[in-house]
Amino acid sequence: xxxxxxxxxAQYFNSIRAALGGLETYLSNPDLALAGGGLTGQLLLPYVxxxxxxxxxxENRIGFTEQFRIxxxxxxFPVFQNVLELENDRLTADKRLANIPDAQAIRAEMADFxxxxxxxxxxxxxxxxxxxxxxxxxxxxxxxxxxxxxxxxVAVNEKSGxxxxxxxxxxxxxxxxxxxxxxxxxxxxxxxxxxxxxxxDGKIDPDLDIPLPVGGLLNPQLAAQFDxxxxxxxxxxxxxxxxxxxxxxxxxxxxxxxxxxxxxxxFYSAGITENNARINEILSRVRKPENAWLxxxxxxxxxxxxxxxxxxxxxxxxxxxxEFHIDTNxxxxxxxxxxxxxxxxxxxxxxxxxxxxxxxxxxxxGNYKVHVISGNNVVSEV
Numbered sequence: 151x152x153x154x155x156x157x158x159x160a161q162y163f164n165s166i167r168a169a170l171g172g173l174e175t176y177l178s179n180p181d182l183a184l185a186g187g188g189l190t191g192q193l194l195l196p197y198v199x200x201x202x203x204x205x206x207x208x209e210n211r212i213g214f215t216e217q218f219r220i221x222x223x224x225x226x227f228p229v230f231q232n233v234l235e236l237e238n239d240r241l242t243a244d245k246r247l248a249n250i251p252d253a254q255a256i257r258a259e260m261a262d263f264x265x266x267x268x269x270x271x272x273x274x275x276x277x278x279x280x281x282x283x284x285x286x287x288x289x290x291x292x293x294x295x296x297x298x299x300x301x302x303x304v305a306v307n308e309k310s311g312x313x314x315x316x317x318x319x320x321x322x323x324x325x326x327x328x329x330x331x332x333x334x335x336x337x338x339x340x341x342x343x344x345x346x347x348x349x350x351d352g353k354i355d356p357d358l359d360i361p362l363p364v365g366g367l368l369n370p371q372l373a374a375q376f377d378x379x380x381x382x383x384x385x386x387x388x389x390x391x392x393x394x395x396x397x398x399x400x401x402x403x404x405x406x407x408x409x410x411x412x413x414x415x416x417f418y419s420a421g422i423t424e425n426n427a428r429i430n431e432i433l434s435r436v437r438k439p440e441n442a443w444l445x446x447x448x449x450x451x452x453x454x455x456x457x458x459x460x461x462x463x464x465x466x467x468x469x470x471x472x473e474f475h476i477d478t479n480x481x482x483x484x485x486x487x488x489x490x491x492x493x494x495x496x497x498x499x500x501x502x503x504x505x506x507x508x509x510x511x512x513x514x515x516g517n518y519k520v521h522v523i524s525g526n527n528v529v530s531e532v
Contacts, residue, residue: 158421158422159212159218161419161421161440162220163208165442165443166419167202167205168441169443170198170201170445172521172528173198173447173496175523175526176496176530177198178191178192178195179528193302193316193333194333194412197331199290199291200290200293200297200320201293201329203289203290203293204233204236206286207292208228208236210282211283213275213278219231221327222423222424223424224326224327224425225327225328225416225417226416226417226423227327227328230322230325233293233294236292236294237292237294237295239283239284240294243284243285246280246284247281247284247285250277250284252281253282256277256278259271259274260274260275260278295322295324296321296381296384298377299317299318299319299366299367300317300363300364300365301315301317301362301363301364301366301367302318302363303315303316304368306347306348306352306353306354310337312339312344313337313354314335314407316336317334317367318331318334319331319332319384320332321381321385323385323386325385325387328413328414328415330384330411330412331411331412331414332380333409333412334408334409335406335407335408335409336397336407337404337407338368338403338404339404339405339470343368343369347368369404372404375400375401376401376404379397383396383397389486389488390451390487391476391488393409394406394452394454394472395472395474398471398472402469405454405470405472406472407453407454407472408451408453408454410451411451412449415445416446417445417446418443419433419442419443420434420436420439428514429444429505429514432504432510433505435504436500436501436504441500442498443497443498443501444501444505446494446496446518447493447494447496448493450488450491451488452475452487452489453489454475455473455475456473457470457472457473458470458472474489475489476489477489477490493519494518494521495519496521496523497521499522499524502520519531
């Protein structure tokens with residue numbers, strides 16, 4: 151729990167702001183290609199922006215609430231109750247703003263209060279903080295408990311002739327306090343969609359103007375059902391293989407070829423988080439508190455290695471089904487239920503030096519890909 155107006159509060163928000171800014175810098179690299187499929191970090195940037203907006207709102211909210219709770223011993227991110235409160239406040243912001251005087255009126259009243267009483271106008275300051283918070287929450291998208299799917303790319307698989315979508319969505323897992331982004335590559339064999347999207351040359355009809363990103367699955371007949379599916383199948387406790395298999399079963403004409411899950415966290419901040427005593431102890435040696443942090447994330451991927459064709463029998467028929475590859479030779483991949491995974495760590499240069507000087511950098515980073523941020527530059531694979 152972080153108390154209002156305390157130094158740890160400022161340090162935490164400064165650290166997470168630096169970490170998410172560094173992540174944006176890393177993902178913005180035009181040469182960055184995520185392993186497999188040619189997907190780029192650009193797909194994740196809108197969700198990092200949402201998370202930054204959420205933290206900006208939480209920081210403003212501290213000005214008129216008593217406390218702010220984070221998962222100190224686990225993910226290092228805010229507890230789920232904060233996420234729910236933010237979403238609820240977003241829905242009621244306009245109504246609450248109507249009942250609060252405008253900023254100019256509050257400032258005038260604060261000045262008058264100081265002149266009359268020679269005291270600090272604490273109540274008016276809280277009212278001003280609430281106004282700023284409610285205005286902020288209405289300006290940008292936040293990282294909600296569930297961010298609805300969007301179709302961000304569309305093409306045609308030349309071999310199958312099916313339209314191929316890249317769809318993204320996000321979930322903030324309440325049990326593990328982890329923000330997660332999903333990216334799925336899905337073929338659609340619905341006859342009406344093939345007729346609509348695919349031209350005579352086997353490519354996307356050039357006469358179609360598709361204003362990407364499109365809210366929801368591009369197939370309007372399945373969009374609402376897909377939204378519901380993504381909401382119910384977003385928990386961290388479900389493996390990517392389970393989610394992809396469920397999708398394959400629930401949608402006979404949708405064929406998930408690839409599903410990726412980007413799990414942000416844990417986040418480590420010296421003197422605040424308690425999720426790894428050794429890392430936190432080393433980070434505490436960093437001279438500048440704003441550089442005493444470490445952000446990790448994991449990319450999990452499952453892909454289809456083959457498709458069992460649909461069968462049509464006299465008494466029964468079965469739709470086409472995917473055979474998903476699980477790397478059973480890698481115990482951690484098998485445990486995660488994935489074809490492949492990558493672990494990443496982003497760390498300020500000062501903190502990396504402290505970790506390296508400890509002689510435990512190899513033990514701490516292990517199989518992580520390390521990215522060191524210095525100023526506005528990120529150097530990878532240190």
